[in-house]
Every structure is written in structure tokens, then in C-alpha cells.
Amino acid sequence: MRFETLVANFYYLAAVIFFLIGLYIMLTHPNLIKKVIGMNIIDSSIFLFFVAVGYIEGGSSPIVETAEEGINYVNPLPSGLMLTGIVVSVSITAFALALIIRIYHFYGTLNVEEIAVIRSEQK
Amino acid sequence: MKFADDIVNTVTRIILPFIMLFGFYLIFQVHLSPGGGFSGGTVIGSGFVLFSLSFGISVQEKKLSHRTSALLESYGGLLYIFLGLLGVLTGYNFLTNNPVFPLGKPGNLFSSGLVLIVNIGLGIKVASTIITLFDSLGGEDLE
Amino acid sequence: MKQTIAIFLLVLIGIGLLNIISEMPKFGEKGNPAQNEIYERYTEKSQKETGSLNMVSAIITDYRAFDTLGEATVLFATIAAIYATLMSAVAHKKRDNNRNKKHGDDQ
Numbered sequence: 371m372r373f374e375t376l377v378a379n380f381y382y383l384a385a386v387i388f389f390l391i392g393l394y395i396m397l398t399h400p401n402l403i404k405k406v407i408g409m410n411i412i413d414s415s416i417f418l419f420f421v422a423v424g425y426i427e428g429g430s431s432p433i434v435e436t437a438e439e440g441i442n443y444v445n446p447l448p449s450g451l452m453l454t455g456i457v458v459s460v461s462i463t464a465f466a467l468a469l470i471i472r473i474y475h476f477y478g479t480l481n482v483e484e485i486a487v488i489r490s491e492q493k
Numbered sequence: 494m495k496f497a498d499d500i501v502n503t504v505t506r507i508i509l510p511f512i513m514l515f516g517f518y519l520i521f522q523v524h525l526s527p528g529g530g531f532s533g534g535t536v537i538g539s540g541f542v543l544f545s546l547s548f549g550i551s552v553q554e555k556k557l558s559h560r561t562s563a564l565l566e567s568y569g570g571l572l573y574i575f576l577g578l579l580g581v582l583t584g585y586n587f588l589t590n591n592p593v594f595p596l597g598k599p600g601n602l603f604s605s606g607l608v609l610i611v612n613i614g615l616g617i618k619v620a621s622t623i624i625t626l627f628d629s630l631g632g633e634d635l636e
Numbered sequence: 637m638k639q640t641i642a643i644f645l646l647v648l649i650g651i652g653l654l655n656i657i658s659e660m661p662k663f664g665e666k667g668n669p670a671q672n673e674i675y676e677r678y679t680e681k682s683q684k685e686t687g688s689l690n691m692v693s694a695i696i697t698d699y700r701a702f703d704t705l706g707e708a709t710v711l712f713a714t715i716a717a718i719y720a721t722l723m724s725a726v727a728h729k730k731r732d733n734n735r736n737k738k739h740g741d742d743q
Binding site for chain 3: 371372373375376378379380381382383386389390393394397398422423424425426427432433434436442443445446447448449450453454457458461464465468469471472475
């Protein structure tokens, strides 16, 4: 593992750190809503990683200016692909929250360990 | 009728037209500056959510009822498919831009035919999605 | 106990991911494999072929308009699923309330 490349690509390093933070939140907190927040953080880290791949040093934003020739533009393709990803992430979060509302009306609690106890007593 | 604080009511009455104007600006300048259908639709939907948070659900039902927003969502998607079939009916592929829709001079407001009309449909669809989500997830407790 | 297992798993995944990103090409160079001939076609010809100055909008509504149609379908499917999940609970509650009221009126 070469450390000078790791520090030079610090955008990718930040994306990996956000991914690990989101995964830790999903694994340890027993509250259901905090798990949904952790999943949202993982999605945001993936978008950061993809958009950072398309950057060019010294490039301008991809709006065509009809002034002169020979301008470097930043790669517009990963930004366009991640728009679809953002909409899918919002949809999954909304559906997860709707399911949590139904779970709360049925069990009466939002704690995963208490729900497991209630389910093992019901059999 | 008072549902929330006095400060929230007054600030909402002042700011809400500017929020809607900004949302329509983002939708209509899709081919000239950063923006597009998704961000403009989200801003318009958030304007409606702010209105119903500060004045109550029953006032918002008179302005934009539940049935109207469900119809608007379906019509947004149907507009997209209709524009695609327009390309098939004139003899080219599904969803073509160049020979079917008029491309004006670059830089005008009504240039680049398919890009502008499709984004208007997408903006309406996203705005009604956000309004329906707020009504069903959190709306029953708000009076 | 759960915390130690979680941290051990995260250390394993973290070492794997950090090994991957230390082998990637340098950030922001012009000769990256992500900048290939598709990038050149989109940046040189998108203004003449579509007539819009915004390259990202031209990509998602003209060159790849079918993917955006799929995304509009995802939005519609989400609203249908959420409505079906939540409104059946309201209908059950109303039916139970009506049933209780009817039995209360009989007695």
C-alpha cells in the first residue's frame, strides 16, 4: 500500500472513510431510524467517489461558452449517471421509513433487540 | 386561522412566492445553466410542504387536493412517453431530437426542442411525488 | 462484544478498500482511463447536435433519454408502493372503528 498515492487521492480516501462511518452506524445502533440514516450516508459516499473520478486538473464546469476554442471541460458523464442514483437513494429511504411506521404500529417499539424478544415469545 | 407560530406564518407569507419563482427558473433554464427538471421539481415541492407546515393540512387541501396531485404525477409520465412516440409516428427512432423538434439559435430560451419539454414533465412529476410523500407519511397528525 | 466484532469487520473491509484506492490512477490527470473517446465526442459535438449549452442536460435527456424514462418509472413505483403500504393500515383502522361503533349501537 503506497502512502504517497493514498494522500494524493484524498477525495477517494474521504469517500472510503464516509463508507466506513456509515457501515459502523448501521451495524451498532439498535434504533431503526438510525440504521436508515447510516444507509443514506453510505449512498452519499458512493456519489462522492464517482463524481470525483471525472475531474480534470484546470478544467472548467461543463457549460459551453461560445467564446474561444481549446477549453478543457470536466467530464460530464459521471455527474449525469449519478443523478439517477440520487433519485433511487431517496426512493429507498422513503420506502424504508414507511415500513418503519407499520412496524411501530404493530410492535409498539423501535428497538431491534426488543422486537426480537417479542417475536421469540410469540411463537 | 393560526396553526403555527406568528413568526413562521409571517416569514412564510413573505418568502413563498420567491421560492416558487426560483423553482420555475431552475426548470426553464435547463439548457443554459446548471439546473434541470429534478432540482427544480424538488424546490417547488418543498415550497408546497412549507405552506402546509405553517398553515395546516386542511388549507392545503383546498389549494391542491390529493386527487389533483395524483393526476398530475401520472400526466407527467405520460407526457414523456407521448413525446417519445411522436418520434416514432414521424418515421424516426423512439425519443429523437434533431429532425422532429425545432432546434433554434443556441442561447435563446426556446431552443433545443426535446430537452426543454421533457424537463417540464419531469419537474411536475417530482414535485407531485414530494407532495404525496409528505401527505401520506406525516400528514395525518397535523390537524 | 458486538462493538468489537463490528470494529474488526470494519478494519478488514477498510484495509481492502484502501489497498484498492492506492493503486488507482492519480486524481485529476488528463490521461486517465476515465477520459476516453466518449468524453471527446460529448464535449466536442454536444452543442451542435442537441442545441443546448448544458452538457449534462444534453446527456441525460437526449443521448441517454431512455435511462431517464426508467428513472421516472422508479419514482412512480415508489409512490405506488408507499401508498399501498400506508393506506391499507388506515383502511383497517377505519373498518375496525366502524365495526366497534356498530356493536356499540346495537347494545
